[in-house]
Amino acid sequence: MSESEPSMPANLYPAADEWQAVDRYFTSTLVGEDDALITARASGAETSMPNAEVSANQGAFLGLLAQMVGARRVLEFGTLAGYSTIWFARSVGEDGRVVTLELEADNAVIAETNFRTAAVADRIDTIVGPAAESVARLIDEGTEPFDLVFIDADKPSNSVYLAAALELTRSGAVIVIDNVVRNGAVADADSTDLRVQGVRQVVNDLASNPELDATALQTVGEKGWDGLIIARRR
Ligand code: DHB
């Protein structure tokens, strides 16, 4: 979420009042955020990309997905304040591990404070630097495979991150990619927006890889109109 993109509002598409009310209804009934998550969300305002973290309902969804997969090891591209990281860390359990990659050292400091507040710091490795370099090191080191990968960093690099994810996973692994709707521009093949092209490129990669089953879900809610890709390795 934080690699060399011009700053722009994270919520590309304004959230309709009804979408916000419905998100609030489900957050307040089904999901809930404890103090640690509320603090993590609020501290997102201090990062280089304010308000880019997933909504509470989306965080709960990612956490449930990790549990459904039985994920013990999660890799995340793009930490920011660590909001989704905390959801994953809680889902992998005490013996699980989350490795999260963050470009900006200042963001990582904020995230690590949030991990301590959430009492999950001991199961999270935050690696600072360009994610492509960090992940190349993980591959070189022969890091144990991950069960779930969440790609939520600079959008032009989606393809690079997917390729790395494929080096670091095996059969059954799930790969989730955030922010794939781009205000609807994802359907425009002629878009000159590098973020749109970054999504379209990774969609091509997924579509042409016989090892991957994938779909995309559009979402509306407090973050506006957006969507996620979910893919699984055969
Ligand atoms: C953007 C990136 C994100 O990770 C996000 O959640 C919302 C927006 C962006 O690049 O615009």
Ligand code: MG
């Ligand atoms: Mg995102």
